Amino acid sequence: MTHVYGVVPSRRLGRSLGVSTIPFKTCNYSCIYCQLGRTTNMTNTRTSFYPPGEIINQVRDFVNEKGDESFDVVTVVGEGEPTLYRPLDQLAEAIRKLTFKPLVLITNGSLLFDEDLRDEISGFDIVMPTLDAYDQESFRCINRPLGKLEYEEVYEGLVDFSRKFDGELWLEVMLVKGYNDDEESLMLLKERISRVKTERVYINVPARPPAEDGVKIPDIATLKLARELLGATSIENMPVSNFLSRESDAESTVIEIIKRHPMSQEDIESLLRSRFGPGSAEVFFEKLSSRGDVERCEYVGKIFYRYRSIL
Structure with missing residues (x-):
């Protein structure tokens, strides 16, 4: 934890x-x-x-x-x-x-x-x-x-x-x-x-x-x-x-934040590119499709990602 x-x-x-x-x-x-x-x-x-x-x-x-x-x-x-x-x-x-x-x-x-x-x-x-x-x-x-x-x-x-x-x-x-x-x-x-x-x-x-x-x-x-x-x-x-x-990898970096603080797609891209370099954001979003604990939301004209518990 x-x-x-x-x-x-x-x-x-x-x-x-x-x-x-x-x-x-x-x-x-x-x-x-x-x-x-x-x-x-x-x-x-x-x-x-x-x-x-x-x-x-x-x-x-x-x-x-x-x-x-x-x-x-x-x-x-x-x-x-x-x-x-x-x-x-x-x-x-x-x-x-x-x-x-x-x-x-x-x-x-x-x-x-x-x-x-x-x-x-x-x-x-x-x-x-x-x-x-x-x-x-x-x-x-x-x-x-x-x-x-x-x-x-x-x-x-x-x-x-x-x-x-x-x-x-x-x-x-x-x-x-x-x-x-x-x-x-x-x-x-x-x-x-x-x-x-x-x-x-x-x-x-x-x-x-x-x-x-x-x-x-x-x-x-x-x-x-x-x-x-x-x-x-x-x-x-x-x-x-x-x-x-x-966090040492892109996936953990984002997940540990969105558990407490949903992030817009723009914020995720900015964070990952500054921390892990070009291409890291694209790889991360590809991985999201296999996760059941991350929710993609559209709200006020933006795309957000937030964590959700799997019961």
């Missing part, structure tokens, strides 16, 4: 070295817009999916080989909900000894009411939770959480955590056309966000192929209104391609 992937270009963080803590599509949400597809392992139980030392050793190997000048941040993220992993504090403490770069956690924010989790992530520099919904109904429609999760408990956990966390909290709102982008929904989101102590608010859109058909990007006028109402920065544009990997 490869736990370290990238470096991946991020619209918010620059060059992000990803650290994955959980198995593919292990989450307590199954968001309609998820770029990795539907959740296949729904759980709300926090556990040690992998030994901390296994993950830490891979971070150490990357830093020793590439140097920490190759990335801007270390991001604990992955292919599901990373806060389902424990102990996150052991990972944070060990990574701090390997690099001085900021340590970031990207989370759906669902478990921030858990005091044990709060203690474990108190050492992160930046925590980036998501708030797409404004009530129980919108929560069920957009995020499709595990049955026992209730919107008010999740929301109040976010509010309380934001006021006690010593690092920076950057909030992200994923806007989906027809679900939470009308003016009434935006005003309700504004009211919810007003209670959260956050340094930044970002508006995101489903820029990569979503889990469900019919998920669409709001129009430009709607995004402009959302920015004004929420006091947010919009990050709907795709980041400039600037991927980096330490």
Whole structure:
């Protein structure tokens, strides 16, 4: 299992070295817009999916080989909900000894009411939770959480955590056309966000192929209104391609990235040609036809490739 992937270009963080803590599509949400597809392992139980030392050793190997000048941040993220992993504090403490770069956690924010989790992530520099919904109904429609999760408990956990966390909290709102982008929904989101102590608010859109058909990007006028109402920065544009990997062959290089981060055909071609030379991209795409765990998607006028689990 490869736990370290990238470096991946991020619209918010620059060059992000990803650290994955959980198995593919292990989450307590199954968001309609998820770029990795539907959740296949729904759980709300926090556990040690992998030994901390296994993950830490891979971070150490990357830093020793590439140097920490190759990335801007270390991001604990992955292919599901990373806060389902424990102990996150052991990972944070060990990574701090390997690099001085900021340590970031990207989370759906669902478990921030858990005091044990709060203690474990108190050492992160930046925590980036998501708030797409404004009530129980919108929560069920957009995020499709595990049955026992209730919107008010999740929301109040976010509010309380934001006021006690010593690092920076950057909030992200994923806007989906027809679900939470009308003016009434935006005003309700504004009211919810007003209670959260956050340094930044970002508006995101489903820029990569979503889990469900019919998920669409709001129009430009709607995004402009959302920015004004929420006091947010919009990050709907795709980041400039600037991927980096330490995998030794073209196939592994791409697969380990698209497990967590679907890539456009153009990005794959650029990465492989820069890393393995002319002709490597053509050979890779020929191999894809024999793989059952890679899905080719057409979305917003582009061709994307993403990983899918084979059950």
